[in-house]
Amino acid sequence: xxxxxxxxxxxxxxxxxxxxxxxxxxxxxxxxxxxxxxxxxxxxxxxxxxxxxxxxxxxxxxxxxxxxxxxxxxxxxxxxxxxxxxxxxxxxxxxxxxxxxxxxxxxxxxxxxxxxxxxxxxxxxxxxxxxxxxxxxxxxxxxxxxxxxxxxxxxxxxxxxxxxxxxxxxxxxxxxxxxxxxxxxxxxxxxxxxxxxxxxxxxxxxxxxxxxxxxxxxxxxxxxxxxxxxxxxxxxxxxxxxxxxxxxxxxxxxxxxxxxxxxxxxxxxxxxxxxxxxxxxxxxxxxxxxxxxxxxxxxxxxxxxxxxxxxxxxxxxxxxxxxxxxxxxxxxxxxx
Amino acid sequence: xxxxxxxxxxxxxxxxxxxxxxxxxxxxxxxxxxxxxxxxxxxxxxxxxxxxxxxxxxxxxxxxxxxxxxxxxxxxxxxxxxxxxxxxxxxxxxxxxxxxxxxxxxxxxxxxxxxxxxxxxxxxxxxxxxxxxxxxxxxxxxxxxxxxxxxxxxxxxxxxxxxxxxxxxxxxxxxxxxxxxxxxxxxxxxxxxxxxxxxxxxxxxxxxxxxxxxxxxxxxxxxxxxxxxxxxxxxxxxxxxxxxxxxxxxxxxxxxxxxxxxxxxxxxxxxxxxxxxxxxxxxxxxxxxxxxxxxxxxxxxxxxxxxxxxxxxxxxxxxxxxxxxxxxxxxxxxxxxxxxxxxxxxxxxxxxxxxxxxxxxx
Numbered sequence: 001x002x003x004x005x006x007x008x009x010x011x012x013x014x015x016x017x018x019x020x021x022x023x024x025x026x027x028x029x030x031x032x033x034x035x036x037x038x039x040x041x042x043x044x045x046x047x048x049x050x051x052x053x054x055x056x057x058x059x060x061x062x063x064x065x066x067x068x069x070x071x072x073x074x075x076x077x078x079x080x081x082x083x084x085x086x087x088x089x090x091x092x093x094x095x096x097x098x099x100x101x102x103x104x105x106x107x108x109x110x111x112x113x114x115x116x117x118x119x120x121x122x123x124x125x126x127x128x129x130x131x132x133x134x135x136x137x138x139x140x141x142x143x144x145x146x147x148x149x150x151x152x153x154x155x156x157x158x159x160x161x162x163x164x165x166x167x168x169x170x171x172x173x174x175x176x177x178x179x180x181x182x183x184x185x186x187x188x189x190x191x192x193x194x195x196x197x198x199x200x201x202x203x204x205x206x207x208x209x210x211x212x213x214x215x216x217x218x219x220x221x222x223x224x225x226x227x228x229x230x231x232x233x234x235x236x237x238x239x240x241x242x243x244x245x246x247x248x249x250x251x252x253x254x255x256x257x258x259x260x261x262x263x264x265x266x267x268x269x270x271x272x273x274x275x276x277x278x279x280x281x282x283x284x285x286x287x288x289x290x291x292x293x294x295x296x297x298x299x300x301x302x303x304x305x306x307x308x309x310x311x312x313x314x315x316x317x318x319x320x321x322x323x324x325x326x327x328x329x330x331x332x333x334x335x336x
Numbered sequence: 337x338x339x340x341x342x343x344x345x346x347x348x349x350x351x352x353x354x355x356x357x358x359x360x361x362x363x364x365x366x367x368x369x370x371x372x373x374x375x376x377x378x379x380x381x382x383x384x385x386x387x388x389x390x391x392x393x394x395x396x397x398x399x400x401x402x403x404x405x406x407x408x409x410x411x412x413x414x415x416x417x418x419x420x421x422x423x424x425x426x427x428x429x430x431x432x433x434x435x436x437x438x439x440x441x442x443x444x445x446x447x448x449x450x451x452x453x454x455x456x457x458x459x460x461x462x463x464x465x466x467x468x469x470x471x472x473x474x475x476x477x478x479x480x481x482x483x484x485x486x487x488x489x490x491x492x493x494x495x496x497x498x499x500x501x502x503x504x505x506x507x508x509x510x511x512x513x514x515x516x517x518x519x520x521x522x523x524x525x526x527x528x529x530x531x532x533x534x535x536x537x538x539x540x541x542x543x544x545x546x547x548x549x550x551x552x553x554x555x556x557x558x559x560x561x562x563x564x565x566x567x568x569x570x571x572x573x574x575x576x577x578x579x580x581x582x583x584x585x586x587x588x589x590x591x592x593x594x595x596x597x598x599x600x601x602x603x604x605x606x607x608x609x610x611x612x613x614x615x616x617x618x619x620x621x622x623x624x625x626x627x628x629x630x631x632x633x634x635x636x637x638x639x640x641x642x643x644x645x646x647x648x649x650x651x652x653x654x655x656x657x658x659x660x661x662x663x664x665x666x667x668x669x670x671x672x673x674x675x676x677x678x679x680x681x682x683x684x685x686x687x688x689x690x691x692x693x694x695x696x697x698x
Contacts (some may be wrong), residue, residue, distance in 0.1 A: 016352040048650045050640070050667060076610055085414030088613040093649030095608045099654035111610065148576075250422045253413030280383075283641040289419050297427050311384070 003108070004069035006061035007032045009054055009090070010077060012167045012207035013256075016074060016174055020153030021129060024146035025136060030069050032061040036132055036216025039064050040055075046100050052281040053311050054208050055089055055096075057215060062097060066104050074110045075128065079115035080255035081242075087254060087286055096265070108132060161234035166220075169212045198229040199334055201327075202267055204260055204294065205279035207233070209310070216279060217316055219308075219323065223277075226327045231273065236263045244269065257286040264294045268301055275304040275330045277323075282311035304330060337456060338363050342391040343554035345433035346484070347580055349408075349512055350477035357469020359460035361404040368558040372397055373670045379427040383583035386559055386639040387552040388420050388670050392427065399433055407457075409587060415614035415644055471606050472517050474584075479524060481579040483507045486531045488576065491568030493536035501565055503530050519613025542573040543688050546626035548619045549637035550645050551583050553668055561674045563666070563681070567635075570685050575631060577622035578615070607651050616644030620651055627659035633688040634661060635681075640669035664687055 003022050005015065011031070016063075019029045033039070035057055038063075043060025065072055074097060077090040089096075095107045110131050114124030126147060133143035153174055160170040201223060203210055210216065210232050223230045233241070241262030245252060252258040267273045276298050280287035291307050298305040306326045308319070339355050341348075342361045346363050355362045366372070368390060376393030395406050411418030421439040428435065438457065483504060491500035507527045514523055524697070545567060553559040554576065567574050584620065600621035601611075611617045623634050636652055638645030649665045656663040664684045666677065 038627075048646065050646050050649060051636075078610070083412075085412075085613065088414045088616060088643040089647055091414070091610050092608060092612040092644075092650070094651040095610070099607065099651040202532065248422075250410075250419070253418060283383055283544055285385070285416050285641060285643040288381045288385075288418055288641070289423055292381040292384075292423050293426070296430060 001027045001071065002069045003027050003029050003103075003201045004062075004065035004072040005029055005031050006058055006065060006072070007034070008058040008061040008212070009093075009118065010333075012211045014154065015081075015159040015171060017125070017154035018075075019150075019174075021132075021146045021150035022073075024149040025077040025133075025138065025142070027136075030065065032064040035060070035212050037214075040214065040312065048100075050283065051089070051096075052283045053215065054206070054212075054281050054284075055093070056312065057208075057212065058093070059097070059101070062101065062104070066101075069105060071106050071108055072104060076109060076111045078111055078113035079124065080112075081114055081258070083115065084253050084255040084258060085115065086256065087284075096305040104287055108135065110135075158234070162237060164235055167207070167234070198227055199274035199330060200230050200231050200267075200272055201330070202264060202273045202276045203279060204233065204264055204276055206256055206260075206281075206284075209281060210281050215281075216310065217314075217319060222320070222323065223327070226324070228327065228330075231267065233260055233263045240266050252290065252293075254286045254290075257290045260290055261293055265297065268324075270295060270302060271301075273303065274334065275306070275326065277326065278305065278307045280307065280309050282309050304333070337361070337405050337449055338403050339358075339405045339407055339457075340365055340395065340398035341407040342387075342553055343556065344583075345580060346480045346508060347477075347555070347559065347584075349480050349508060350580065350584070352383065352475045352512070353476050353514075354469055355407075355474035357461070357472055358458065358466055360457075363398045363401050365398040365403075366401070368394070368556070372558075377670050379431055381423070383641055384423075385416060385642050387417070387556075388424065389670055390556070390559060391420065392424055395424070395428060395435075396433070399435060406435055406437045408437060408439050410439040412441075417614070423600070427697055459597040465627055472514075474581075475517055476511055477581045477584055479511055479520065479527070480508065481565060481581050482524070483511070484525060484576070484579060486527070488564065488568065488574045490531050490534050490536060491565070492542040492571060493538060493540050495535045495537050497569055499534045500531070501567065503534050506530060518686070520610045531662050540571065542571050542690055543632040543685065544573045545633045545635055545685070545688065546575045546577060546622070546631045547635055547637065548577045548622040548626070549635075549648075549666075550615050550619075550639055550642050551578055553639050554578060555580060555583070558671065559639070560666070560668055561672055561677045563635070563637065566674075566678060566681055567685070570681065572685055575626065577626070578618070593639070607655055608647070612644045612647045614642065614644030616648045619645060619648035620655065623652060623655050623661075623663060624659065627655065628659040631661065632692050633684065634663045635684070636665045638665065638667055640667050661693065 039060040043056040047056045074094045110128045112128040129147045130143045244265040245262030246257045278291045338361045374395035376389040380389045383620045408421040425437045584617040603624045604621035
């Protein structure tokens with residue numbers, strides 16, 4: 001069976017798990033292509049105006065898959081970690097898709113809810129894996145093996161990200177397990193030796209904003225081109241980030257938001273970054289609060305902070321001017 | 337300790353009574369105006385939702401009048417409201433205000449520490465007096481809801497425009513004066529007479545429009561630019577899906593609401609089988625409920641960028657098509673203007689009226 005997986009939203013966060021999981025059963029996992037202008041337009045046409053751009057992109061990717069696959073995998077993500085939630089739009093996503101796109105192939109819908117915790121917060125994922133297995137006609141024993149295959153891939157993926165790999169690079173490397181992983185091309189790891197020469201810039205944002213070049217107009221590459229060492233949330237061990245986030249007077253209750261704030265606090269505290277760039281989609285609920293929290297912390301420590309808010313009307317020229325201005329300001333500060 | 341709290345429609349009537357009963361000096365924030373919004377908007381994150389900004393304006397105006405302690409609700413997500421208090425406190429601190437913020441939510445860490453914080457709030461009067469204060473406040477919350485329902489009912493039939501609104505303000509002012517639960521039954525009668533005196537045209541057959549959506553913008557007339565009054569004065573019989581006492585019950589006695597939640601889940605189930613925080617699920621469920629009860633139209637109100645309501649908004653067109661009921665979504669923010677809203681409401685009510693006339697013919 002050909003299972004469609006849209007290259008959007010939490011694709012960058014948990015795709016390797018589901019790929020490993022489905023491939024254990026011998027299914028073919030088809031991913032939609034990169035975000036293009038056409039795909040974006042298709043998505044925008046079918047989504048309510050008020051939704052954020054990442055959701056519109058998700059609609060576009062789902063539409064792109066509809067004719068080429070037998071089924072589309074569309075989990076309802078409620079929580080990724082204990083005692084947290086994720087943005088409400090993820091909880092409603094399958095329902096939104098069903099209400100707006102009637103002509104899709106059958107969907108595999110399953111709740112992923114790690115909120116109750118247990119088994120190092122993997123319980124939610126395990127339950128989801130079981131449910132999908134049963135729906136595909138498998139047994140509990142098979143579910144277990146497939147779950148482990150998925151976990152294995154996911155752990156490898158997360159380690160590669162931690163070492164500074166780009167998610168697209170890491171995923172394509174996981175697809176050809178025989179090939180030896182090439183050494184990190186732009187070595188943006190916090191700890192690697194040579195990168196210490198370049199100033200670090202923290203590119204803070206949801207993975208689907210930071211890693212989708214169709215969304216952020218290739219921001220990561222551009223920053224590397226401007227001779228900055230780009231650090232993203234994935235480059236800091238989640239243990240460290242969550243530890244820092246726990247020091248807030250009230251813990252953030254969004255899974256990814258907590259990790260983002262923790263990452264920023266960890267790096268701000270260690271004085272390892274020259275500036276913080278917060279990349280958000282216009283109208284993003286969690287980001288409006290997270291950006292505010294991080295901005296105030298950065299300002300108190302006198303570390304430059306810029307908030308880049310993008311939507312489908314963003315012009316490339318204006319966006320780049322702001323990025324360049326921020327970069328030059330950082331460079332001038334370094335020289336002083 | 338001079339306490340204040342944010343506005344939400346008529347909530348101040350109950351909360352003022354409660355805090356006074358607990359022996360505190362209360363500074364009710366001045367009624368919301370454009371100034372409130374512009375004060376609040378100034379320090380708030382740009383894409384934060386409207387209630388956060390209006391709350392901030394309320395605090396600032398209350399502190400201008402001498403408030404020292406701010407009482408605010410909390411929560412654990414996934415709606416942004418749960419993190420409001422944190423962000424608002426930091427904004428006001430950085431702006432140089434001097435105040436204490438008390439967040440009413442399950443405490444983090446030791447219970448005894450939490451008790452230490454809330455002790456001054458609760459222990460100023462004897463336990464029996466405190467219980468009496470809670471009972472009075474709760475009774476007032478329910479009466480205030482009855483006043484709202486009466487206003488909706490009478491306004492659609494009034495012959496002199498604005499007379500129901502005047503009766504409502506008088507009734508609320510009378511209710512604010514009440515200091516004792518014993519006085520309330522007599523007061524309720526007086527309020528009923530007040531509304532009976534409003535001249536009405538009982539022959540009128542108004543169209544019925546149900547209001548669903550996010551609770552704050554539904555309850556706070558300034559946030560929705562007096563949507564209910566505008567509709568009522570256009571000769572529409574307004575039905576509202578949630579009232580103050582529903583919200584208070586949900587905040588403070590969550591356990592008692594299981595039956596309501598179950599019903600909502602059942603109604604919304606075919607469209608949205610999972611809760612999405614805030615009132616997203618309720619918006620879908622209430623719309624289905626109104627459609628089943630044959631209202632002529634439904635208006636869905638939401639603050640701009642509200643996450644749960646965006647989910648509801650995406651699903652409502654399907655509800656509208658399946659159950660054959662017109663649904664309009666009205667998104668409000670600090671830039672909404674009454675003229676634009678009036679135009680949309682007129683267009684919608686005209687359409688609903690024509691549709692009903694056509695249905696009556698066939």
